[in-house]
Amino acid sequence: MSTSPQYSEDDDDLYPILSKIEQPSDIRSLSEDELQDLAAEIRRRLIEVTSTNGGHLGPNLGVVELTMAMHRVFDTPTDKFVFDTSHQGYVHKLLTGRKNHTFDGVRKTGGLSGFLSRDESPHDAFGAGHAGTALSAALGMAAARDQLGTNEHVVALCGDAAFTCGITMEALNNVSAATKRLIIILNDNEWSIAKNVGAISKYLNELITNPIYNRLHHDFGAFLQKVPGGEQLLKLGKSAEKGWKSIMVPSSIFETYGVRYFGPIDGHDLPLLTHNLEFAKEADEPVILHVVTKKGKGYKPALDCPESFHGTSPFEIPSGKSKSKKTDIPPNYQDVFGKAMVRFAKANKKVVGIT
Ligand SMILES: Cc1ncc(C[n+]2csc(CCOP(=O)(O)OP(=O)(O)O)c2C)c(N)n1
Ligand SMILES: [Mg+2]
Incomplete structure (x- = not known):
């Protein structure tokens, strides 16, 4: 790995795929193997730049595949992505024309912001920095879209900590009354800056570990085919699926709010994420995808110490030790x-x- 702080044209050889991504549509033509290589290149680039500039390394390492899948399935800037806090927006920056030379300047005076910013790119639909704001902002965009009669998708990417914020729960309360179409991605890595605590974190953990929910997720149809009477229910279509689901398992808290729950989904399985996002794109009701990711994925010091690498000061790459x-x-x-x-x-x- 190059430890050079400044990216030069020669470094394109170190990033053969990333250096060719000028806009999000460029990743749609990549093969499965190239996508895996791109994920590795992005992780290397994140580590390299934050080791010099400091920044939100752990959260970004966790959303590499998720952000790639979002850009494979949706079409920004027409479709709108709203990232909660937006500290995890570096991967989005790298895929939306702010790679290489520009990304060297992240969090530096005169350089890229450490958060998303509408002034920085048309692909940044919302600029935040405050936690808990994404769902409210996205709901506003979805309601405005409905009023204007346009057709774009609005996707809110919210961390698990966002669901401990009052403003997120206030927005959730309004979703079903305000729009018929909204995609919420719950990026559950079990951490805020520190380990999440409290009832919501316990509840999300229950959703992940409950074997009934696990069986019900992305291939609900296959599951129905195996149970007595399931074939007939399948024929009754979506409404039956919903009905059957509510007989089989207690409704998730999100369904109580009128938002259909899908999960848990492995947040590092790119084909699976793509499949689920394609499905969500077709949904004619608000949906939440419960995606499980690992904060710090791909860099041992960040995995070992998620709190230090949530937002880090410059560090030595081999050991993860602070340079200061x-x-x-x-x-x-x-x-x-x-x-x-x-x-x-x-x-x-x-x-x-x-x-
Ligand atoms: C109003 C407010 N309070 C606190 C913070 C500090 N903060 C930054 S990110 C974050 C939460 C991070 O957890 P999560 O949303 O789960 O995202 P993750 O980093 O785990 O991906 C917090 C509390 C903030 N940015 N804004
Ligand atoms: Mg989290």
Whole structure:
């Protein structure tokens, strides 16, 4: 792996496929083998640039196949992608003409933003930085599309942590009343910046591990054929599928909100992702695809320590060790604030009950 911080024309040899991707449609003509190689090239490029510039490495390593599949199936900028927070948008940048030389400048003064930005590319339908905003924004775009009578697809990519945000749940509450067509991708890697906690994270884990849901996912038809009476139900079409599903398993929380649930789906299986997204594209109702990914996929230090590599400072590639000496780094605002709050609380033990 080249450790050179600056990309030069010679580096095109190191990225034979990525260097030829000028726009998302370029990946649609690639063979299965070339797509696998492209995924590896993207991961190398992400590691190389963030090792110099710092950035959101772990989240991006986790969505390489997912972002590739999205661009294989949908057609931006006509179709709209809304990435929650958009810290995981580097792969999207690399596939939408911001590769190589330009990507060297990510998070640098005068360079690319570390988030998506409507000023930066027509492929960025929404610019965020705040967590939890994607579903609301996407729902607004879908409702506007319905009013205008246009036909584009709107796809919201939301992390599992987004579903712990009130604004996401508020949007979910409005989905079925506001539009008939919206594609939500739940990118479940079990992590926010730290490991996710609380009821939603437990619930998502239940969906992943419950064998009934596992059997029901992408090949529901094949499953129905094996159960008594399933053939007849299949003939009754989609409404029967829905009915049968609700008899067999408790409705997922998303179906309670009027959003049809599909999952869990292996988020690193490109053909499977493509198949499921093609299916979602045809759906005439709001759908959620529960995609399971590994934060830091393809880089051991990031897999071993997802929290440090959620957003990292520059690091040595072989070891993952930070390039900055501890003494170079000023204390974080939140650490100073937290320590001060604990000090004040201890001084007011009687009021807050701290020992
Ligand atoms: C309002 C707000 N609060 C907190 C943050 C800090 N933050 C950045 S990304 C993130 C969540 C990341 O988890 P998830 O959405 O599951 O995405 P992942 O990185 O796991 O792919 C948070 C809390 C933020 N950007 N905005
Ligand atoms: Mg997450």
